Amino acid sequence: MSARPAETDQPAKEPRRKGRLHTSTVDALHRMIVTGDLEPGQKLREQELCERLGVSRTPLREALRTLAAQGLVQLTQNRGAEVAPLTxxxxxxxxxxxxxxxxxxxxxxxxxxxxxxxxxxxxxxxxxxxxxxxxxxxxxxxxxxxxxxxxxxxxxxxxxxxxxxxxxxxxxxxxxxxxxxxxxxxxxxxxxxxxxxxxxxxxxxxxxxxxxxxxxxxxxxxxxxxxxxxxxxxxxxxxx
Missing domain, CATH: 1.20.120.530 (GntR ligand-binding domain-like)
Incomplete structure (x- = not known):
């Protein structure tokens, strides 16, 4: 009787990996905004941020949506993403x-x-x-x-x-x-x-x-x- 192939938990690991990537990307951008590294009103250029954070566009965009829900980022159809103004x-x-x-x-x-x-x-x-x-x-x-x-x-x-x-x-x-x-x-x-x-x-x-x-x-x-x-x-x- 042949042995059953070992089951892999790779599918279970993938969501966890993506979750950690999302959290780390949100945390990094959050810190940059809070400390003023990214200034109020500053346009958030995807390519520049991807290179700086070492992530692809998908996790970056997901992180920007999270930060928009928190009131730290503004997303507009024509202007893209920018740091929310602070008055x-x-x-x-x-x-x-x-x-x-x-x-x-x-x-x-x-x-x-x-x-x-x-x-x-x-x-x-x-x-x-x-x-x-x-x-x-x-x-x-x-x-x-x-x-x-x-x-x-x-x-x-x-x-x-x-x-x-x-x-x-x-x-x-x-x-x-x-x-x-x-x-x-x-x-x-x-x-x-x-x-x-x-x-x-x-x-x-x-x-x-x-x-x-x-x-x-x-x-x-x-x-x-x-x-x-x-x-x-x-x-x-x-x-x-």
């Missing part, structure tokens, strides 16, 4: 809404989070502090985002989490801008020190106040960098 009005609206969401999450999280979960945020905080000391902004910012997400998730409110996640990509992009200013970055680190202390003390009202102020201070830094009288449709410049 002072956009940032003001985003910071007002998400600042309020995170203030609510803070009050809920102080009641709902376990001691272990709070301790994990403390570990992230001190790792973030180290990146600040080393002037490693991208690494600092990645941990910053993890901390904010951990507090949102710690609220254990799926409706709040869903609303926050729908805005997360655009907010992340806007939040990166103030930290390009050294004085604001230093102040933001001090604000996170106070936020951690309030979380450890489970003082939800104080943590909520601090988190909302954190967004307002970031917005003030962006407005100052662009001139107090800048009209709301002005494209932002966070480098001042």
């Amino acid at each position: 002072l009005a956009d940032i003001t609206a985003l910071f007002d809404v998400v600042g309020s969401l995170e203030a609510l999450a803070a009050r809920l999280a102080c009641k709902a989070m376990t001691d272990e979960a709070i301790a994990e945020i403390g570990v992230l905080h001190y790792r973030m502090m180290l990146h600040h000391v080393r002037d490693e902004l991208p690494d600092y910012f990645a941990l910053n985002q993890q901390i904010h997400r951990a507090i949102i998730e710690g609220a254990q409110n799926p409706v709040l989490l869903g609303v926050w996640e729908a805005l997360a990509a655009r907010v992340e992009r806007a939040k990166y801008l103030p930290n390009l200013q050294p004085n604001r970055w230093k102040a933001a680190m001090h604000e996170h020190d106070a936020m951690l202390a309030a979380l450890v003390a489970r003082d939800g009202n104080e943590l909520g106040r601090l988190m909302e102020a954190h967004f307002h201070n970031g917005l003030a830094a962006i407005l100052a960098a662009n001139g107090a009288e800048a009209p709301p449709e002005t494209a932002v410049d966070g480098s001042a």
Whole structure:
């Protein structure tokens, strides 16, 4: 009796490989947009990006559609793909809404989070502090985002989490801008020190106040960098 040929799991592996490629392409483009490597309004040329990322046109186009759904890319029939514009009005609206969401999450999280979960945020905080000391902004910012997400998730409110996640990509992009200013970055680190202390003390009202102020201070830094009288449709410049 002849042996049966060995079965292969190649068909099962193929979707996983494509999934990983899609995720890595989205992540790379997301990082380039958030950090300003790809600027607001910049046309996204497929050939150039394919060469830069080492991917073909199909995964690139799929990634661009994902980023368009997140509000980071605009797709138009005649112009193709470009980085979505970012105006002072956009940032003001985003910071007002998400600042309020995170203030609510803070009050809920102080009641709902376990001691272990709070301790994990403390570990992230001190790792973030180290990146600040080393002037490693991208690494600092990645941990910053993890901390904010951990507090949102710690609220254990799926409706709040869903609303926050729908805005997360655009907010992340806007939040990166103030930290390009050294004085604001230093102040933001001090604000996170106070936020951690309030979380450890489970003082939800104080943590909520601090988190909302954190967004307002970031917005003030962006407005100052662009001139107090800048009209709301002005494209932002966070480098001042």
